[in-house]
Amino acid sequence: MAAVVATPELRRPVVVALQTLAVAACYYAAGRLGLLRQLVVEGAVFTPIWPPTGVAVASLLIFGIRCWPGIALGALLVVxxxxxxxxxxxxxVAGNTVAPVCAYLMLRKAGFRMxxxxxRDGVALVFLGALASMLISATVGVGxxxxxxxxxxxxxxxxxxxxWVGDAMGVLIVAPVLLMLYMARRPLNLSRWKEATAMTxxxxxxxxxATHSPISLLFLVYPLLIWxxxxxxxxxxxxxxxxxxxMATIAATDGAGPFAxxxxxxxxxxxxxxxxxxxxxxxxxxxxxxxxxxxxxSVELACQELVEVLEHLGNPSATPPPAADDGRRRQHGAK
Structure with missing residues (x-):
């Protein structure tokens, strides 16, 4: 019996350690990927999109605050x-760790749903998770x-x-993709695969x-986004x-298209x-x-339930709808 009770207690630290290493590996891989494209301004090198911030915020939202050592380890490896x-x-490293942690805490305080x-979730991710919290990493790093x-x-x-914008863009671009993959459930809905293929x-x-034409055609991306x-x-x-x-980052770092x-x-x-x-x-x-x-x-479901209740009131001999039946049971239980 003692062995059965001890097994979960031993398993939990192992799971946390594996999660920490996985987060550190993903952070480091995202950092190396982001460093493939760089801009030089005032002699300083920075990345227009810094994917590790998106990985860090998404990891905290998925695994919780306990994965912060993985973020710190990954940031240290990148440095x-x-x-x-x-x-x-x-x-x-401290600035790159504290910023995502603050983003997680503010998003949790705001009732953010993945x-x-x-x-309100989109607004919270933009203004709390990206713009506000990434002020920390940018100020500490440049300072x-x-x-x-x-x-x-x-x-x-x-x-x-x-x-600051590079760190914020990592949250706005990468974190939603990771959260979408985490929240995806099988089987996938493939009823509109033809339209999805056409859009692709x-x-x-x-x-x-749009991103490589010498004529400035970047605005053509917005109708596609709306679609x-x-x-x-x-x-x-x-x-x-x-x-x-x-694609825009590649064009900008190559000095091509509208960035020439x-x-x-x-x-x-x-x-x-x-x-x-x-x-x-x-x-x-x-x-x-x-x-x-x-x-x-929600409105359609409420209207459907209301119709079923009205039909039952007009024909009492009919079998009551499930919603009404459940309500009646709860009333009897209360009595």
């Missing part, structure tokens, strides 16, 4: 892969660069803006054209936003404005549409 160990590295099926003499003081705000083909043609949000809320919109952000012949600061501003507005459109529009659909289903 060590870029430079030798320095005291300032501890501060950067399904993102309400407008340490200035204090250690690696960045001139007059370049603080330009680099800070790029760092259109995206594969339209997005590269995806209307027909495939969340799934279509977040995947479309992810694909468009990646621009200065470093202009490239950063144009890319971050496009990615940010697109992520906001995808998240908030899909959340509004999903919330309206859920409200309509």
């Amino acid at each position: 060590l892969s870029l430079t030798s160990f320095e005291p300032s590295a501890i501060g950067i 399904k993102l099926d309400r407008l 340490l660069l200035v204090l250690t003499g690696k960045l001139a003081a007059d370049g603080f705000w330009t680099v800070w803006l790029g760092w 083909l259109v995206a594969c043609v339209l997005v590269p054209l 995806a949000a209307l027909r495939f809320p969340h799934t279509g919109s977040v995947l479309c936003a992810l694909f468009a952000s990646v 012949r621009l200065s470093e600061v202009e490239v950063m501003m144009k890319l971050q404005a496009f990615n940010g507005s697109m992520a906001l459109t995808a998240l908030l529009l899909s959340a509004v549409i999903t919330e309206q659909r859920n409200t309509r289903r």
Whole structure:
């Protein structure tokens, strides 16, 4: 009996340790992936989209606060892969750990639901999970660069803006995709596979054209986002936003398409404005549409139950509807 009781107690630390290592590995892999495309502003290198922040926030929402050591370990591995160990590295790791933890705590306080099926969930992820909490990592990271003499003081705000938006974009672009994959349930609904295939083909043609054409055609992505949000809320919109952000980042770092012949600061501003507005459109529009659909289903269900109750009142000899039957049982139990 003692062995049976002790088994769960021994299993829990093993599960937590495996989760910590998995989060650290995913964080490190996302960091290496994000470093493939970089921008240089004021002599400082940063990534327009920093995927590890999305991995960190999604991991905290899925596993809880206990996975924060995995985030810290992953951040440390990323820093060590870029430079030798320095005291300032501890501060950067701390900032990159505290920011997602603050995002998780604020989202939990706001009653955030991982399904993102309400407008308040989309707004909370944008303003609390991304814009507000990532102020910490950007301020700590750029502040340490200035204090250690690696960045001139007059370049603080330009680099800070790029760092902050890059971290926020990781939350807005990557976290919704990971949450969508976690919340997906089998069997998948394939009733509209023809439309999904057509949308995929259109995206594969339209997005590269919009992001690499010498004519500024970035606005062509928005009708595609609206189509995806209307027909495939969340799934279509977040995947479309992810694909468009990646393609725009590739074009910006290569200096191609609408980003050609621009200065470093202009490239950063144009890319971050496009990615940010697109992520906001995808998240908030899909959340509004999903919330309206859920409200309509609730109203239709309530109307159906009301019709069944009225039919029963008009014909008492008929079998009472389940809702009325359950209510009657609860009344008798209360008596």
